[in-house]
Amino acid sequence: MTEPIVLCENLVKIYKVADLEVVALQGLDLEVLPGEMLSIVGASGSGKSTLLNILSGLDVPSAGRCVVDGNDLTRLTPTQRIHYRRHIVGQVWQQSGRNLLPELTAEANVELPQMLSGVGRSQRLRRAHELLDMVGLGDKYQKKPVQLSGGEQQRCAIAVALANAPRVLFADEPTGELDSVTASEIYKLLRSLNEQLGLTIITVTHDAALAANVDRTIAIRDGRTSTETVRRESELEELHEHMQEASAIIGLSAKTHRESILIDRAGRLQLPKEALERLPFNGRAEVRITEDHVELWPLLPETNGNSKHGVATSRENEE
Numbered sequence: 001m002t003e004p005i006v007l008c009e010n011l012v013k014i015y016k017v018a019d020l021e022v023v024a025l026q027g028l029d030l031e032v033l034p035g036e037m038l039s040i041v042g043a044s045g046s047g048k049s050t051l052l053n054i055l056s057g058l059d060v061p062s063a064g065r066c067v068v069d070g071n072d073l074t075r076l077t078p079t080q081r082i083h084y085r086r087h088i089v090g091q092v093w094q095q096s097g098r099n100l101l102p103e104l105t106a107e108a109n110v111e112l113p114q115m116l117s118g119v120g121r122s123q124r125l126r127r128a129h130e131l132l133d134m135v136g137l138g139d140k141y142q143k144k145p146v147q148l149s150g151g152e153q154q155r156c157a158i159a160v161a162l163a164n165a166p167r168v169l170f171a172d173e174p175t176g177e178l179d180s181v182t183a184s185e186i187y188k189l190l191r192s193l194n195e196q197l198g199l200t201i202i203t204v205t206h207d208a209a210l211a212a213n214v215d216r217t218i219a220i221r222d223g224r225t226s227t228e229t230v231r232r233e234s235e236l237e238e239l240h241e242h243m244q245e246a247s248a249i250i251g252l253s254a255k256t257h258r259e260s261i262l263i264d265r266a267g268r269l270q271l272p273k274e275a276l277e278r279l280p281f282n283g284r285a286e287v288r289i290t291e292d293h294v295e296l297w298p299l300l301p302e303t304n305g306n307s308k309h310g311v312a313t314s315r316e317n318e319e
């Protein structure tokens, strides 16, 4: 079995602000396989950036386990952390000011991380040109960020992030400041780099529609993974009744994507908000375990087993 390149187990992050504690991640589990292109979606404040900051080595978890390409992020020494950030992971941020130095040309921006790693000038230049060609900036080597469009700046940022050939690329809202056409082009570029280089890519986005561009989307709610959406190998011709319900979770068609609720090792899951809003659970549910699925029913006085209010939380053999 292929080992995951990213593994988070029961990850917890608590921020202390004055006397207050903010629990940003509350026991998050995540596995990503080498070569996967994954998107993390979730409402503002759900913990996406916190997770990405931990994975990219900028922050440390309060508890739990987090291993990326064999590096245990709870145990790195400061020197190992610098090596990890320079060589194992690459990052692209939403604001181009965080990705590129304004006074340097595109070429020099891609040279910089290599220079910090001790790569010689001719090799640096060769690599910078190779990467700028790959991201579609073959005619912009000498342009400074201000002379590039927003989309070109993000292309350049991707080249910078790949300068030291990382094993995993993290992109936090890489298209947040771009129009939808340019955003979709950046996702296509990320997809082609993922396929050409076999690079593992994890992006964070508010925009569930962009999730259609990746293999798998994980939704985070309140610091925990809640649902997973996987692109189907081939489009379904027909949908079962219950599958149309499922497609509402992040807004992609159940014909093209298969959605599931994630159940952690302790058996915890988060019901979709839609189910919570539509059905009167009031914090508790009647559980019915059958041979091949589990049903959760609101505790209505008149519930007699024939109510239409049931929500199936696990169905096997759905296709």
Ligand SMILES: Nc1ncnc2c1ncn2[C@@H]1O[C@H](COP(=O)(O)OP(=O)(O)OP(=O)(O)O)[C@@H](O)[C@H]1O
Binding pocket: 015, 016, 017, 022, 023, 024, 042, 043, 044, 045, 046, 047, 048, 049, 050, 051, 206
């Ligand atoms: N440095 C910090 N100090 C204190 N609290 C923080 C800090 N960073 C994040 N938080 C809190 O942790 C929770 C998760 O924040 P996080 O930024 O990870 O969410 P997010 O899903 O990335 O949100 P957004 O989409 O708005 O960027 C929020 O309640 C936030 O206020």
